[in-house]
Each structure stands twice: as structure tokens, then as C-alpha cells.
Amino acid sequence: MAHGRTVVNDSRERRDIIVVGASAGGVEALTRLLARLPRTLPAAIAVVVHLSPTAESALPIVLGRATPLPVVAAANDLAFDLGRVYVAVPDHHVLLTDHVIGLKRDPKEHFHRPAVNPLFRSAARVYRERVVGVILSGAGFDGVLGAEAIKAAHGIVLAQDPAEARHASMPRTAITRNLVDAVLTLDELAAALPRLAVGETVGR
Amino acid sequence: MDAFPADIRSGDGEQRTGMICPDCSGSLVVRAIGDDVRDHARLVFKCRVGHAYGLEDLLVGKEEHIERTMWAAVFAYEEIAAILRDAARRDGRDADGIDDAHAQRRIERAEQIARGLRGLIDRDESIRLKNAADE
Numbered sequence: 001m002a003h004g005r006t007v008v009n010d011s012r013e014r015r016d017i018i019v020v021g022a023s024a025g026g027v028e029a030l031t032r033l034l035a036r037l038p039r040t041l042p043a044a045i046a047v048v049v050h051l052s053p054t055a056e057s058a059l060p061i062v063l064g065r066a067t068p069l070p071v072v073a074a075a076n077d078l079a080f081d082l083g084r085v086y087v088a089v090p091d092h093h094v095l096l097t098d099h100v101i102g103l104k105r106d107p108k109e110h111f112h113r114p115a116v117n118p119l120f121r122s123a124a125r126v127y128r129e130r131v132v133g134v135i136l137s138g139a140g141f142d143g144v145l146g147a148e149a150i151k152a153a154h155g156i157v158l159a160q161d162p163a164e165a166r167h168a169s170m171p172r173t174a175i176t177r178n179l180v181d182a183v184l185t186l187d188e189l190a191a192a193l194p195r196l197a198v199g200e201t202v203g204r
Numbered sequence: 205m206d207a208f209p210a211d212i213r214s215g216d217g218e219q220r221t222g223m224i225c226p227d228c229s230g231s232l233v234v235r236a237i238g239d240d241v242r243d244h245a246r247l248v249f250k251c252r253v254g255h256a257y258g259l260e261d262l263l264v265g266k267e268e269h270i271e272r273t274m275w276a277a278v279f280a281y282e283e284i285a286a287i288l289r290d291a292a293r294r295d296g297r298d299a300d301g302i303d304d305a306h307a308q309r310r311i312e313r314a315e316q317i318a319r320g321l322r323g324l325i326d327r328d329e330s331i332r333l334k335n336a337a338d339e
Contacts, residue, residue, distance in 0.1 A: 053267065053330050054263070055332070091330050105327075
């Protein structure tokens with residue numbers, strides 16, 4: 001799984017549903033990743049970062065300032081469109097249904113709501129092989145079960161290089177369980193996602 | 205029910221409240237510290253063993269209590285229904301004290317209430333505090 005040598009998306013399918021999970025150290029990683037994405041991207045991005053359920057979140061604003069892409073706070077029944085970034089809000093899991101965002105106060109997972117796994121599972125269920133799951137910096141191992149669902153649906157899972165991640169546990173656990181197609185730095189992720197969105201391979 | 209004396213001032217010392225500690229369920233007292241006029245006195249809640257909370261902490265603790273107890277109610281109802289179903293499958297063995305028709309009504313009612321509670325939890329929304337940083 002060395003950088004640059006792994007070939008991802010040999011089958012050249014469009015991978016235009018990007019779901020990103022992060023926890024501790026994740027805001028910094030997301031800021032860098034989203035900042036390097038192009039202004040127009042034919043992919044929809046949904047982001048879950050672990051948030052306190054009782055604190056106002058400035059995350060949509062913070063990320064909106066960082067990236068040229070339009071960023072919106074996830075809301076119930078909001079259309080899930082290509083070209084935009086949807087950011088989780090406190091106290092709700094983010095669930096994707098067909099082209100629509102759902103917010104649910106289902107039980108917490110890994111002591112968190114929002115949690116990464118419900119987002120990943122719902123993406124895999126609806127969008128199947130179109131899904132790219134991205135696991136960034138984070139303690140614990142939220143996202144691992146969701147990554148399993150994405151792999152079972154023939155989607156792609158990418159992990160931030162644990163050597164670069166401020167908290168390596170989340171990406172490292174996914175890698176250890178053999179769920180990750182490629183381990184990439186944030187800059188490499190930012191280069192790979194637009195290619196995958198239009199059905200190109202990465203790493204060749 | 206009054207939660208705490210809203211007119212409490214910093215010279216008043218500890219006052220009793222009608223609330224219990226989110227950590228140990230002991231009774232809480234409250235005092236105000238700081239300047240009542242210039243920067244409004246801050247409330248500090250404390251229980252017998254010494255768990256201490258600001259007003260915001262207390263709200264967060266109560267939200268967590270709601271989260272725990274609402275799910276506890278959901279699973280209690282769902283377990284009642286599951287136990288009665290499994291008992292019925294045992295064909296009357298060990299089930300002398302259970303009336304079949306009554307058990308069936310109880311199963312349906314318990315499952316209906318569990319679904320209703322899940323819906324209530326979904327529609328609820330916890331307090332959102334300002335100036336608390338993202339994790």
C-alpha cells in the first residue's frame with residue numbers, strides 16, 4: 001500500500017459520492033484537504049467530524065472559508081447535489097438517501113452523534129460502487145465498520161497517511177483491517193478525488 | 205418545580221436547589237460567585253460529595269441524563285415484547301402466570317410505545333451552547 005504505486009479504480013467507474021470521516025485532528029486535516037480541491041468538482045461530498053452534541057458548531061463556516069467549493073450545513077430533506085460539501089451538525093447522524101440528506105437522532109455510535117459509521121453505511125447502501133470513503137485523523141476507530149460496508153458495496157476507501165495524521169488511530173485501524181485501497185497524504189487525496197469522480201484511475 | 209433561587213446573589217452563600225447531581229444523584233446546592241452588578245455573578249452548583257458544575261455544565265449533564273434514560277425506556281419496552289414473544293414460543297412451559305391474550309396485547313402496546321419513543325427522541329434536539337469550540 002505504498003504511496004503512488006497502488007492502482008485505484010482499475011475498472012474506471014465514476015466515484016462521485018465522497019464521504020469523509022474525521023475526529024481528533026480532523027478539522028485541521030479537512031481544512032487542508034478541502035482547500036486543495038478545485039472550485040468545480042463533479043462529486044458530492046458529505047463530511048462527519050465528531051462534534052459535541054451540546055455546543056454550537058462553526059465547522060460549516062470554518063470549512064467554507066477554507067475551500068473554493070460551496071459548503072453547507074447538513075439539514076433534513078436537503079438535496080444532496082454534486083459540486084457541494086455537506087457538513088454534519090451537532091447531535092444528529094447524517095444519513096444519505098437517494099439524492100437527499102437525512103438527519104437522525106439515532107443512538108450514538110462510538111459515544112458520538114454525529115458518527116462516521118452511519119454516514120458511510122447509508123452511502124454504501126444507496127450509492128454502492130460510486131462511493132469513496134475517506135478516513136482522516138482521529139482517535140478510536142469510528143469509520144471502520146462503515147468502511148467495511150463501502151468495500152462490500154464495491155466502493156473505494158482511502159485513508160490519510162497515519163504518519164501525517166495528528167491522531168493516527170482511525171486511519172491505522174482501517175488499514176490494519178485491510179479495508180483501505182490506498183494510503184495517501186492530504187495533498188495526494190486532494191489530487192486523487194477529482195480523478196476518481198470522473199472515472200479515472202489513480203496511481204498509474 | 206423551581207430548579208434554583210433565580211434571585212441568588214454572591215453574598216447569599218449556599219442555597220438549596222430542587223435538583224440532583226448528574227454524576228451521583230446527590231442533592232445540589234448553588235452559590236453565586238463574582239460581582240453581582242458588574243459582570244453578573246456566576247452560579248456554581250455542587251453536590252454533597254463535591255461534584256461541581258457551572259450552569260452550562262449542568263445543562264449538558266441533564267441532556268446526557270435524558271439521552272440515557274430515554275434509550276433505557278426504549279429498550280425496556282422492546283425487551284418486554286421480546287420476552288413475551290419468546291415465552292409464548294415455549295408452548296406454555298414456565299408460562300403459567302401469563303395469559304396469552306393479555307400477553308399479545310402487551311406485546312403490541314409495548315412495541316407501539318417503543319416506536320413512539322424512538323420517534324420522540326428523533327424529533328428532540330438538545331440545548332446548543334454558544335462559544336463552545338468544536339472538538
